[in-house]
Amino acid sequence: MxxxxxxxxxxxxxxxxxxxxxxxxxxxxxxxxxxxxxxLRTFTLxxxxxxxxxxxxxxxxxxxxxxxxxxxxxxxxIALEGRTDVFAGPTxxxxxxxxxxxxxxxxxxxxFALCGARTDVSMPFxxxxxxxxxxxxxxxxxxxxxxxxxxxxGSFETASLIACEVLTPSGNWSSYPAHKHDEAGAxxxxxxxxxxxxxxxxxxxxxxxxxxxxxxxxAGDIDVLVEVRDRDTVLVPFxxxxxxxxxxxxxxxxxxxxxxxxxxxxxxxTDHPEQAWIRxxxxxxxxxxxxxxxxxxxxxTGGGQ
Numbered sequence: 001m002x003x004x005x006x007x008x009x010x011x012x013x014x015x016x017x018x019x020x021x022x023x024x025x026x027x028x029x030x031x032x033x034x035x036x037x038x039x040l041r042t043f044t045l046x047x048x049x050x051x052x053x054x055x056x057x058x059x060x061x062x063x064x065x066x067x068x069x070x071x072x073x074x075x076x077x078i079a080l081e082g083r084t085d086v087f088a089g090p091t092x093x094x095x096x097x098x099x100x101x102x103x104x105x106x107x108x109x110x111x112f113a114l115c116g117a118r119t120d121v122s123m124p125f126x127x128x129x130x131x132x133x134x135x136x137x138x139x140x141x142x143x144x145x146x147x148x149x150x151x152x153x154g155s156f157e158t159a160s161l162i163a164c165e166v167l168t169p170s171g172n173w174s175s176y177p178a179h180k181h182d183e184a185g186a187x188x189x190x191x192x193x194x195x196x197x198x199x200x201x202x203x204x205x206x207x208x209x210x211x212x213x214x215x216x217x218x219a220g221d222i223d224v225l226v227e228v229r230d231r232d233t234v235l236v237p238f239x240x241x242x243x244x245x246x247x248x249x250x251x252x253x254x255x256x257x258x259x260x261x262x263x264x265x266x267x268x269x270t271d272h273p274e275q276a277w278i279r280x281x282x283x284x285x286x287x288x289x290x291x292x293x294x295x296x297x298x299x300x301t302g303g304g305q
Contacts, residue, residue: 012214012224016231023051025111026233028194030118033235037160037259038192039116040233045069050105053096058116059123059161060096061151063255065198067110071096072103078127082110086198086253087167090135090148093128095158100125113196115151117259121159128156137287138174138305143278144288145174147305153267162191162258162267166305168210168246169290170200175242175305177275181258181268182219182238189268191260193236195244197228200251208250214241240272256305 019026026042033039039058042065043051053060062071068082071094078094096102098119104112134149149155151163168174184190199208212234214224219238228234228244246252258267271279 012222012235012237013212013226013228014233014235016229019233025231026196028233028235033192033194033237035192035237036261037118038194038257039114039118040194040196040255040257041114041116042111042196042231043114044111045104045106045109047109048107049109050103052101052103053114055096055098055100055102055116057098057118057120059098059119059121059159061115061128061161061163062094062096062102062104063113063115063150063163064091064093065111065113067106067108069104069106069110069112072105073097073100073125076125078125081130086165087200087251090130090133090150090165092130092133093150095123095126095128095156097125098122113255115161115163115255115257117158117161117257119159119161123157123159137291139176140282140287141285142172142288143174143176143282144169144172144291145305146291153265158265160259160265162265164256164305166244166254166256167291168244168252169288170246170251171248172288173243173245174252175244177278178213178215178240178242178272179269180217180219180238180240180272181260181270182217184262187268188270189260189264189266190262191258191267193241194257195234195236196255196257197230197232197234198253199228199230199246201230202249208252209247210250210252211245211247212241213243214239216240242272
């Protein structure tokens with residue numbers, strides 16, 4: 001373990017499988033992360049399999065990574081169509097309330113993520129249909145990426161939890177310019193963030209790679225520059241985070257989970273002052289055609305992810 005992947009005594013880059021326990025492929029609780037709000041769990045169900053999830057003091061999104069599922073809370077059920085894989089487009093999701101025991105069943109099998117945030121606010125069990133997921137194209141040129149806002153502010157109501165998916169085509173950069181949200185104020189939210197990656201392999205079956213960067217901010221010293229591979233996770237307790245770089249030949253997906261202590265559910269960011277200028281260059285460039293074709297949408301915005 002190197003100093004570049006450790007701060008405050010906690011591991012920040014978690015290679016695939018290193019955080020597996022209790023039948024989950026990945027478990028990151030607030031206690032595991034050394035913070036207070038955000039969590040992530042991933043798990044696999046075989047064909048015909050099921051799992052009961054106690055949410056305890058967390059609200060959660062159940063996100064199909066591959067496959068579909070039926071999600072049951074008492075007599076209420078939500079059928080999730082899901083998808084073949086994370087690169088196939090957005091998925092429908094289920095919102096799971098606090099202090100519930102929810103059963104997830106999958107006829108054909110699949111892999112699923114539970115994005116969580118601690119809260120004492122009880123909200124209803126709900127379906128987030130795929131057709132209602134805003135798909136946003138951010139950046140331009142080699143900074144083009146697709147953001148699937150299934151659980152962001154203004155897209156889906158929660159007490160504290162914020163979540164989205166980002167698809168970065170091979171050779172492109174996302175989470176760029178680097179940004180931060182580690183101070184509470186009028187222009188910035190204080191949020192803990194989790195990045196869960198899936199990286200497409202090569203046509204020859206070799207594994208894909210990408211890179212993630214987090215650097216120090218006034219909130220504290222942190223120095224993370226890591227090669228990320230399929231199903232790795234990176235924790236961002238504070239600091240400037242980005243860019244995320246998709247190596248040529250390997251599309252990059254990541255699932256972002258955010259929550260924090262503020263009374264307002266908000267995602268407000270500050271751009272890194274040395275990198276903010278890059279936004280001005282996007283006006284003269286086109287959005288990556290691979291994203292326009294896959295999303296069916298041609299609009300582009302700024303934003304941090």
